[in-house]
Amino acid sequence: MKFRHTLLIVFLLFSLVPLYVLGVVLMYENDRNIEDVMAESLESISKTQIQDIKNFCEERKEYLEMIGQYDMVKEAVLVSMQGEKKLNKSYQKYLDNMLDERAKSNLFVSNLFIMDAQFRMVSSSGQYTAGEVSTLKDEVDPKCLTGEFLISQVYKRMIRSSEYRVVAAYAGIYNEDELIGYIVEEIPTSYFDQYRASVNLSAGGTMYITDGNDQIITAGTSGEEENRTKYIVTEEERRDFNELWKKINWDKNPAGSFTYMVSGRKYITYYSNIDYTDWKIRINGNLSAYHQRTQKFRKLLIISLAFLTAALLLVNIYLSSRLTKPLGRIVTTLSRVRKEHDYSLRVNNKSKDEFGILSREVDELLFYAEAAERREQRKQKHLQRRAENDPLTGIYNKAAIGNYIEQTIEGVAQNGGEIVVGFVDIDDFRDYNTKYGHQAGDDVICFVANALKEQIGNGVGRNGGDEFLFCLTQFSGREEIVYRMKALVQKFNQGFYNEKIGKNMPIPCSIGVTIAKADESTHESLIEDADEAMYHAKENGKNGYFIL
Structure with missing residues (x-):
């Protein structure tokens, strides 16, 4: 008889209720600590999104700084800083085409351009003309002009006869140690909707990413297709939230949570800064809605927990030799893999029951993971060689x-x-x-x-x-x-x-x-x-x- 058949018979024969009280206590503790649980959940979700955005920023930083290091880019900026002197037309066209191709290769980039330190356009992928003074001179936050990589606040830009809300990624261009210009990448705010759409929020939960001026970059629930560009509740309804939001000391508390009331409903918000920007992320959870859902299923959950606990306890006693040993081998193997990062380990369970099948599936998964790790190591070595070696001679660059x-x-x-x-x-x-x-x-x-x-x-x-x-x-x-x-x-x-x-x-x-x-x-x-x-x-x- 297979293990699953044995387990089914045991469940049918021994479904009693010896731990009903324990289930009630667990439910009571769960209700009492709901705010802490939700705060931890929102924090975990927020950290994932923050890390994804940070990874995106670091990729853009490396990409823009690479362009800024090209000798031809530095030479063009130095020519622009001389005022009347202009680039050779063929040189200008080559530089413009290069930026245009790079902008097209990144589908989320609406424009890529180079400015000198006086905001004169040196080259652009299509939205600006070389020599003109950019309107960003009067709009940009001074923090973006230090030469350090930074993504700006939201502003509006006409792109192909349509108005878009965009943010700009800035990176300095240096001639030796002197800041001579900027490489700038304009990104529509709609690109960041994917971070909101990928979040698994509970009912009534919303996510906001806002800039330093509290302008919305992306906002809404994970199921909303259209991005919100303004708040859907009135200032009066947001009064409790706004008072707490304004009291936050961002230097001392760059991340945290607080609760507040909106239209008689209780909410909790987790907030945090985002690296490389002046942006803030906040994720709201509806505590009142969560309480209502838990009330509906209280009896069912208590009864189910009681019967399940009784069944599992008896099954554990009756089948400990058949359950804990093979499962323990799987757990021990996976734990060693996690600690030692050694994907060559195997469970090696040759039995024909479900645990033997599971063990072989785990071994097969470890085999593929080991092969993938080797491919990744070869890839990283290849990328490192390409990054360090001169392509013509093979020696260091x-x-x-x-x-x-x-x-x-x-x-x-x-x-x-x-x-x-x-x-x-x-x-x-x-x-x-x-x-x-x-x-x-x-x-x-x-x-x-x-x-x-x-x-x-x-x-x-x-x-x-x-x-x-x-x-x-x-x-x-x-x-x-x-x-x-x-x-x-x-x-x-x-x-x-x-x-x-x-x-x-x-x-x-x-x-x-x-x-x-x-x-x-x-x-x-x-x-x-x-x-x-x-x-x-x-x-x-x-x-x-x-x-x-």
Whole structure:
């Protein structure tokens, strides 16, 4: 006989009521603590939405800051700040098209544009003209102009002859440490309706996201298709709520809950700030409605609980050996998976009853989870390599080599050791492109990168264009550095075979090297010193090295 048949017979034979009083006590405690339960429920829902919005903000922050780091964007902003001077038309068109394509790739973005620090439009995906002064100059909150990522308050914008309510995500554009402009992304408030629609609210529950001016961004119940743009109750009905809302000290209590009355009904509201914005989220629950529902089912719940408790108790005694052991193995396995993050664990229950089937299903699920985790790890490693490596040469890109040097300094400084930083510039690189074409120029850059990796090791990166950086910590002294630089110059002069000219093509380079105590240096100062040394090598006739 299968386990479920045995369980059914036991339930039919042993449905008595020995714990009726316990059910009544539990119901009484549930009613007495309803406000705490609802506050915790609303807080849990709110935190989920806040985290989702925070994740969205961080994605937009990373995206906008990436655009703001493009050299072509910085150059265009610097040109705009000169006033009368304008970008070349083809350059302007390329920049506008780039923003337009990026805006189209994000369906929730209505406009993407670049402004200089004086609010002159530099480039736009379509809503503005380069050179005009944006109306945002008089509308934007000064907090958005610090250069830090921030999403603004609600304002209205004409988009394709229709008026929309939008918010704007701002990120600063910097030339070195100077704030020179802003990359701005306008997002219709309707995008945020999805956060409200995904919330599972009880009857009478509503969710509001408002900006710093108490303008509604999204509001309503999870089942409402149309977003509310204004409050549906009168100011008089909201008086109790408004008095409590105004008393909140947001610095001391950025999140919390309170109860209030509206038209004779009792409500509870959980509220909180939202990171990267001046926005507030609040979720309202109707305590009166909840009380009414619990009253209707009080008797049924008490009786059901009593009979169910009795049945479960007797079943537990009668079938403990058949129930607790296999279930305990499943629970123990899943608990270990959660604590150890080891998806290779298995329940390994070979029995043919329901628990054996359940165990095998759990094992199958763990197998898929293990495979998914491996795929995710491979994906993350691939993304990290793409983020750190120069796409042409495969060595570190500018940001990654800078981080590598900074981390190397920190490690070496603990032991009071020395560090070597080098700056390599290909002499007359433009001539290769001019004489032999851009493919030859790429071949030259790859040759230099490979030569550096062969001589230096992993601490090699492309600083941009025809410039490279390298970092060394394992060396016996200045004599070894001199030896290595001579070998490097020799390697560059040997060059590589160019099929176009049918012979070896030497690649003369100028190398600047600085040797310094790690605990007395920063990665910026070392790179500057190496750059200076490289220029000394240039002044000495190029095709050589100079050591500070």
